[in-house]
Amino acid sequence: MPRITRGLASTRPMYQVIARKYRPQTFQDVVNQEHVKTTLENAIAQKRIAHGYIFSGQRGTGKTTVARILARCLNCVEGPTAAPCGVCASCLEITASGAPDVIEIDAASNRGINEMRELRENVRYQPARDRYKVFIIDEAHQITSEAFNALLKTIEEPPPWVVFVLCTTEAHKIPATITSRCQHFSFRSVGFEDLTARMAWICQQEGIEADAEVLAVLAQAGEGSVRDSLSALDQAIACCGSTLDAAEVRALLGAFSLESLEMVTQALVSSDSRRMLEVVDELERNGHNLQHFSRELARYFRNLLVERISGADTRLVAASAAERQKLAEIASQFSEEDLSRYLQLSLDLFHDLQFSLQPRFHLEIGLVRLVQAGRLLPIEEALAQLSAPGPRPPVPAASPAQPPPRTGPSPFELDRAQRAPQKTAATPAGDPRERLHTYLHEKGLTHLADAVENARITITGADLNVIAPKSYALYFNDRAMADAAREVFGRPLRVKFATDDAGEPASPLTPAAGNHEEDAAARALANPEVRRFREVFGGEVRKVRNLKE
Numbered sequence: 001m002p003r004i005t006r007g008l009a010s011t012r013p014m015y016q017v018i019a020r021k022y023r024p025q026t027f028q029d030v031v032n033q034e035h036v037k038t039t040l041e042n043a044i045a046q047k048r049i050a051h052g053y054i055f056s057g058q059r060g061t062g063k064t065t066v067a068r069i070l071a072r073c074l075n076c077v078e079g080p081t082a083a084p085c086g087v088c089a090s091c092l093e094i095t096a097s098g099a100p101d102v103i104e105i106d107a108a109s110n111r112g113i114n115e116m117r118e119l120r121e122n123v124r125y126q127p128a129r130d131r132y133k134v135f136i137i138d139e140a141h142q143i144t145s146e147a148f149n150a151l152l153k154t155i156e157e158p159p160p161w162v163v164f165v166l167c168t169t170e171a172h173k174i175p176a177t178i179t180s181r182c183q184h185f186s187f188r189s190v191g192f193e194d195l196t197a198r199m200a201w202i203c204q205q206e207g208i209e210a211d212a213e214v215l216a217v218l219a220q221a222g223e224g225s226v227r228d229s230l231s232a233l234d235q236a237i238a239c240c241g242s243t244l245d246a247a248e249v250r251a252l253l254g255a256f257s258l259e260s261l262e263m264v265t266q267a268l269v270s271s272d273s274r275r276m277l278e279v280v281d282e283l284e285r286n287g288h289n290l291q292h293f294s295r296e297l298a299r300y301f302r303n304l305l306v307e308r309i310s311g312a313d314t315r316l317v318a319a320s321a322a323e324r325q326k327l328a329e330i331a332s333q334f335s336e337e338d339l340s341r342y343l344q345l346s347l348d349l350f351h352d353l354q355f356s357l358q359p360r361f362h363l364e365i366g367l368v369r370l371v372q373a374g375r376l377l378p379i380e381e382a383l384a385q386l387s388a389p390g391p392r393p394p395v396p397a398a399s400p401a402q403p404p405p406r407t408g409p410s411p412f413e414l415d416r417a418q419r420a421p422q423k424t425a426a427t428p429a430g431d432p433r434e435r436l437h438t439y440l441h442e443k444g445l446t447h448l449a450d451a452v453e454n455a456r457i458t459i460t461g462a463d464l465n466v467i468a469p470k471s472y473a474l475y476f477n478d479r480a481m482a483d484a485a486r487e488v489f490g491r492p493l494r495v496k497f498a499t500d501d502a503g504e505p506a507s508p509l510t511p512a513a514g515n516h517e518e519d520a521a522a523r524a525l526a527n528p529e530v531r532r533f534r535e536v537f538g539g540e541v542r543k544v545r546n547l548k549e
């Protein structure tokens with residue numbers, strides 16, 4: 001026989017870990033996994049018991065527990081029943097892992113062909129006492145392929161008294177020949193609410209005081225595994241005694257409070273790289289594991305992103321209501337794009353730190369990169385902001401993408417001023433051109449103001465007619481003109497633009513150039529891309545070169 005885990009009921013240790021002490025004995029006690037419970041209950045009620053089951057799912061979600069409950073249901077003296085009595089010899093022995101006909105095999109250490117041959121032999125004999133022989137094979141994916149082959153025939157045509165339950169965290173590693181002969185149940189990760197409720201109940205039974213915050217920390221530590229959360233609870237009780245303190249429990253589990261993670265987002269809001277370096281320094285001085293921190297940071301950004309997308313009442317974030325509220329507030333300071341970028345970067349950082357010999361440096365550069373990433377704006381957005389007339393739309397706090405304010409006129413402007421034609425006559429007050437020019441100048445749209453000054457502008461009906469020399473054509477931006485006109489003349493006007501080369505002032509392009517070159521220049525200047533570029537960045541086209549020549 002393979003090595004078999006037999007119960008040691010008589011030599012039970014003085015302290016029993018909580019996970020074992022509170023292993024559910026009936027379907028009702030099992031948290032979550034409703035689909036598994038109902039299906040099995042119905043099957044038992046209808047006496048339609050399969051000979052092979054596969055229970056798959058994350059560790060600590062109830063696979064072994066349910067397998068044992070199933071064994072009880074089948075072998076209880078009252079049974080087969082979905083509600084085993086709990087007091088007969090079979091029920092009691094199964095609880096204590098000492099039942100002669102319920103055989104638990106750890107496939108991690110009994111995975112070879114010889115063990116499976118032994119098992120095949122064992123299967124042939126009738127149960128020693130009970131109705132069924134139940135084989136619970138844990139870590140079933142570890143069984144070698146020859147061993148699976150040896151088992152195949154048995155699973156295909158087992159004696160009527162045999163039930164196999166193959167438990168695994170990796171169902172995909174079970175050969176299809178086996179899965180196709182079994183009923184497959186996948187066990188789900190247990191949700192945050194269920195976990196905290198279960199732990200609150202256990203704490204009550206044990207006379208342990210634990211507030212919502214502590215329970216949240218423990219539930220988060222379990223990541224969906226009841227067993228892992230209960231192990232964390234054990235640790236917390238060993239450390240704190242009968243009153244659990246959130247800060248102590250966090251320190252114990254290497255978890256980070258929302259406040260300590262918030263330092264990172266605060267530094268991001270204020271684009272403060274120096275603050276980031278201080279965060280790392282504080283972590284190191286307090287002896288925190290930096291890799292651990294980077295993992296928590298990734299989880300933090302993930303939660304912020306989910307809050308940003310789904311709102312504070314989302315059930316996709318494993319946190320208490322108060323924490324979710326706080327997360328939603330923090331998330332509202334960032335855009336979805338920012339947060340996804342931060343999440344990606346923090347995942348990269350976590351990955352890097354796992355192999356890093358210099359975790360501190362990696363963390364430092366990682367956090368500084370987060371600040372830099374916050375300054376990235378999509379180019380489209382940057383262009384829109386730069387070229388929009390009037391007050392700029394508010395820029396996210398973490399994204400100071402605007403160029404530094406100009407001090408004094410640009411060299412181009414000075415240069416142009418020198419070469420611009422002298423104004424001949426004063427423009428009459430109230431002249432549309434002069435009014436527009438003044439307005440644009442005040443708005444700081446100097447290029448457009450310049451161009452307007454060199455144009456002829458009239459208003460006919462709802463049209464604003466603009467006739468400008470070719471060389472100024474590219475300074476005109478219909479939208480900016482329309483906006484300005486609405487401001488200046490108090491009504492919407494349609495901008496109608498035309499060029500006129502008669503009386504053209506000295507072109508900013510080399511005037512000595514021949515006709516051919518002038519044409520090329522005019523075509524280049526009229527190019528929408530070039531126009532757009534100049535609207536946004538200002539500057540001036542000095543020379544047009546045909547690269548094909």
Ligand SMILES: Nc1ncnc2c1ncn2[C@@H]1O[C@H](COP(=O)(O)OP(=O)(O)O)[C@@H](O)[C@H]1O
Pocket residue numbers: 018019020021022023024029030031032033058059060061062063064065066167190198226227228230
């Ligand atoms: N769904 C659940 N409901 C209640 N307790 C659970 C559940 N899943 C796991 N546990 C707890 O975790 C312990 C280990 O569960 P177990 O069934 O051995 O997990 P698995 O076999 O899926 O790894 C149990 O003793 C029990 O205390």
Ligand SMILES: [Mg+2]
Pocket residue numbers: 060063064065138167
């Ligand atoms: Mg198990």
Ligand SMILES: [Zn+2]
Pocket residue numbers: 075076077078084085086087088089090091092
């Ligand atoms: Zn019973």
